[in-house]
Amino acid sequence: MKAYMVFDFGGTYIKYAVMDDKSKKLECGKIPTPKEGLDIFLDHITEIVKHYSESFEIQGIALSSPGAVDVETGFIGGASAIPFIHGVNMTSLLKERTGLEVSVENDANCAALAEGWLGAAKETDFYICIVIGTGIGGGIVINQSILRGATLHGGEFGYMIMGESCKSPLQSTWSKVASANSLVEEVEMRKSLVRGTLDGEEIFRLAEAGDSIANECIANLYKKLAMGIYNLKYVLDPNKILIGGGISKRPDVIEGINNELAQLKDDISTLDITVEACKFDNDANLIGALFHFLNRK
Numbered sequence: 336m337k338a339y340m341v342f343d344f345g346g347t348y349i350k351y352a353v354m355d356d357k358s359k360k361l362e363c364g365k366i367p368t369p370k371e372g373l374d375i376f377l378d379h380i381t382e383i384v385k386h387y388s389e390s391f392e393i394q395g396i397a398l399s400s401p402g403a404v405d406v407e408t409g410f411i412g413g414a415s416a417i418p419f420i421h422g423v424n425m426t427s428l429l430k431e432r433t434g435l436e437v438s439v440e441n442d443a444n445c446a447a448l449a450e451g452w453l454g455a456a457k458e459t460d461f462y463i464c465i466v467i468g469t470g471i472g473g474g475i476v477i478n479q480s481i482l483r484g485a486t487l488h489g490g491e492f493g494y495m496i497m498g499e500s501c502k503s504p505l506q507s508t509w510s511k512v513a514s515a516n517s518l519v520e521e522v523e524m525r526k527s528l529v530r531g532t533l534d535g536e537e538i539f540r541l542a543e544a545g546d547s548i549a550n551e552c553i554a555n556l557y558k559k560l561a562m563g564i565y566n567l568k569y570v571l572d573p574n575k576i577l578i579g580g581g582i583s584k585r586p587d588v589i590e591g592i593n594n595e596l597a598q599l600k601d602d603i604s605t606l607d608i609t610v611e612a613c614k615f616d617n618d619a620n621l622i623g624a625l626f627h628f629l630n631r632k
Contacts, residue, residue, distance in 0.1 A: 336361075338391040339628060340384050340435075343399040343442065343620040344368070346416025349379070350621065353387050356629060358453060358622045362387060373419040373428075381432045396429055397628035398439040399620035403487040406440055406627070412487065438628040443490060444481045445623030446579055446613070447474030452626045454614035456575050463573045464613065465492055465564070467580040470510035475571065479630070495563055513559035515582050521552045535582060553591070561595035568608045579613035586612075 338361055343350040345368060352363040366383075369375045387393060401415035409426030426437040440448070447464035456462040456476070465473040471493035475482040482489045493510030511517055515535045522538050523530060525548050541549035564576060582588050589612050596608045615622060 336391055337394055338387075339395055339397055339625055340387060340393050341397045341399075341621045341625050341628075342380060342383075343445075343624065344401065344417060344420065345442075346401075350617075351383055352618075352621050353391055353393075354621070354625050356625075358625055360618070360621075361391070368417060373423065376417075376419065377428055377432060380429060384433050384435070393435060395436040395438070395628055396433065397624040398425065398429075398437065399442045399445040399624040400425065400439050401442050404439055404441040404444075405487060406438070406483075406631070409437070409439055411439065436628075438624075438631050440481075440624055440627040441474075441487075442620050443472040444474040445621075445627065446615070446619040447476050447490070447577075447623065448479070448481065448626045449615050449619045449623035450577055450579075450613050451476050451479055453622065454619075455577050455611050459575050461573045462575040462577060463490070463492075463567060463571060464577045464579055465567075465610075467513075467515055467560070467578065467582050469516045470514050471563075473579075475573075492563065492567065495566065497559060497562060509559075509563045513556060513563060515580065518552055518556050521555070522549055525552065539585065539587075557588075557591040557595045560592050561599060564592065564596060564610060565599045565604075565608060568606060569604075576608070576610045577613045578610050579615075579619065581616075583612045584616060 338353045338355055341352050341354050347368060348365040349368050350365045353361040355361060366379060369379055400411050402411045402421055403413035404411050409424045411421050411425055414421060425439050429437045443466050446466055450456040450464055461477050463473060463475050473492050474490040493508060495509045496504045496507055497509050497512050498507040518538060519533055519535060523533055538549050542553050589610060593609050
């Protein structure tokens with residue numbers, strides 16, 4: 336049976352799946368991300384491909400990777416929790432080892448492409464996907480193609496400066512003031528807790544139980560997210576704005592952001608701006624990586 340090997344490189348795990356050309360998972364699994372270096376990393380990938388090649392006619396390998404990915408050359412720039420994958424030609428290295436065609440795409444871009452192929456932006460010509468996690472990233476998609484930018488930083492929404500801190504404007508980027516990580520830090524600071532005491536889920540549980548600090552910080556998060564989304568709508572004017580990341584699975588988060596966006600209107604700023612949650616969660620990067628492979632030039 337013809338199929339494709341798809342990998343999602345993460346700092347903790349490498350997720351993988353054997354998929355057909357409609358994104359159906361035929362087999363799947365994950366392994367801890369090797370820390371020993373590039374050769375061991377490639378050995379693990381190669382062994383997985385060889386194992387499934389015994390049962391499937393593997394047509395190629397699709398990769399989702401952190402970093403500034405050059406899809407034309409296969410080089411992965413930037414930095415991530417897997418330092419040794421950066422500055423090398425990942426597609427060439429794996430093609431040499433497996434004899435298969437290989438493609439690689441940035442993980443946030445993969446998540447965005449998945450939504451346009453089979454998700455919440457299906458049949459939408461122009462949309463943006465904002466992924467909220469430790470920081471804020473995302474992708475800009477026009478006619479099923481990623482807008483990459485001159486230096487491969489298209490969609491790096493988290494670098495927007497949202498205010499001026501007492502130290503430097505760079506301490507007030509969207510990632511630093513409106514990410515899930517920033518919510519945790521703010522609540523811990525206001526409660527005088529040791530860093531790492533709370534996580535996002537616990538903060539929402541506290542809010543539901545009536546904790547005033549948690550509720551105030553969540554309301555503040557919605558305001559800051561709405562400000563950035565407002566800016567992106569007026570700069571890019573996409574047909575649809577999607578919110579991804581673990582936080583997006585809470586309906587109250589989408590409702591809270593939309594409530595704040597509804598307040599950002601006057602006689603001049605008249606657009607009705609709303610967001611929707613992404614359809615895909617854990618499989619988004621795998622689905623998008625496969626789409627990229629199938630549609631590579």
